[in-house]
Amino acid sequence: MRFGTAIIHNGNEIDKITGALSIPIYNASTYDQDIDSTEVKYDYSRSGNPTRDALESTIATLERGTRGFAFSSGMAAIASVFSLFSAGDHILITRDVYGGTFRAATKLFNKYNIDFQLIDMTDLENVRRNIKENTKAIYIETPSNPLLKITDISGIVAIAKEKGLITIADNTFMTPYLQRPLDLGVDIVVHSATKFLNGHSDVIAGLAVVKDTNLADQLYFVQNTFGAILSPQDSWLLLRGIKTLKVRLDHQQNSAAALSQWLKEHPLVEEVFYPGNFGFGGNEIHFSQSRGPGAVLSFTTKSTETALNFMRRINFAAVGVSLGGVETIVSYPVRMSHASLPIEVRQDLGITDNLIRVSVGLEDVEDLIEDFRNALR
Structure with missing residues (x-):
């Protein structure tokens, strides 16, 4: 089957x-x-x-x-x-x-x-x-x-x-x-x-x-x-x-790919981390062992202030520690999922104060992009 x-x-x-x-x-x-x-x-x-x-x-x-x-x-x-x-x-x-x-x-x-x-x-x-x-x-x-x-x-x-x-x-x-x-x-x-x-x-x-x-x-x-x-x-x-895993992930990773491409072109975004992006480190290995890029991506902004303002202004996403839900969830790893790591370990790993993780949900991606545009403005 x-x-x-x-x-x-x-x-x-x-x-x-x-x-x-x-x-x-x-x-x-x-x-x-x-x-x-x-x-x-x-x-x-x-x-x-x-x-x-x-x-x-x-x-x-x-x-x-x-x-x-x-x-x-x-x-x-x-x-x-x-x-x-x-x-x-x-x-x-x-x-x-x-x-x-x-x-x-x-x-x-x-x-x-x-x-x-x-x-x-x-x-x-x-x-x-x-x-x-x-x-x-x-x-x-x-x-x-x-x-x-x-x-x-x-x-x-x-x-x-x-x-x-x-x-x-x-x-x-x-x-x-x-x-x-x-x-x-x-x-x-x-x-x-x-x-x-x-x-x-x-x-x-x-x-x-x-x-x-x-x-x-x-x-x-x-x-x-x-x-x-x-x-x-x-x-x-x-x-x-x-029972709905496949239909959810099909929609979510398509939206994640579109959002990732939009973020790559934004002037306030420094770097985007997403396995679906051509040239992303490990991209070829990932697709040799996986059927898709998934629905989680991360990106860094040009400054910590921009990252924090984004988290305060985002509207069509929950600000939280989890991921994988029907709603888009944005996370600030240094204060959430990886807050327990010593600061020197976080910095050594590249988990910086301007890093944001995104779990893309089931919203229309056009609305998500518009919301991200307003939050980064």
Whole structure:
């Protein structure tokens, strides 16, 4: 099946008991059991819930993995994956990673003697040089947040397989519609499903998908033990949101491409970061592993004052920390998504006071451009 069909018809679209065209919300914490049965599918909803099962099966199908896992947030998914590792392990991680991931790696898991080293993953030889005897995994985010830097997924996988390492990819920006890291050999994919997968700015959720069954069993142990699970209500909302993923992203990335081209020509804009732009660093690699440029872009203005005035004056966009909703959302990374990074780290990464990130929504792009023109005026 093509993707647009698979998000509707994946085995989880019809309730097998009633025939309802929507999986019910099973708001049950516990289940009646046959004391003489040796096979019990559901006993306690931390361990398994029919609504959450439908979501986990759906994302596993769309990412082409063996098993999916739904968590209470994107960071719960990432932290649960990090919990697969032990004290003394060394993990390479994308240098300009999402601020929450940076915080978890450098201020939480470092307490348990797991060594995260942030490096430039756009240079494969640099990755190879930084592998140590105790390196266990490579964690990539491509495109990265917020500068949209591109990592060669197949190149990373080749290095990891040569060294016997686990590969983990944050696929939040692209979703399985535009990019499937597991098909390229990655072991684990994580999502902040709050973003494009849900698409309506009304759910906090995280997902992980695993290729190897043994690794899946290990992640299930973490999920069941920690209990950072997604509720039945939010699982149902996420199932509903996924059904419109393709049509939303088709419109959003077309608008993002048009807005990006307009920004490139604006006299108050210094630089535009968008994988769809010809000549953008990593553009060819991106399109060798992805089906589209996505709907997130960033740009720098000629001054900090211009950036702040833009954020104050924008009308047809929400000013917020998230992305991937039906509404356009503009973010100021130095005060929002990456505020937890030390200032010297932000400056070194290029996350400056004149940087603005844009998640393009479903508005008519002509109205967005006019609104951006007025805000930059």
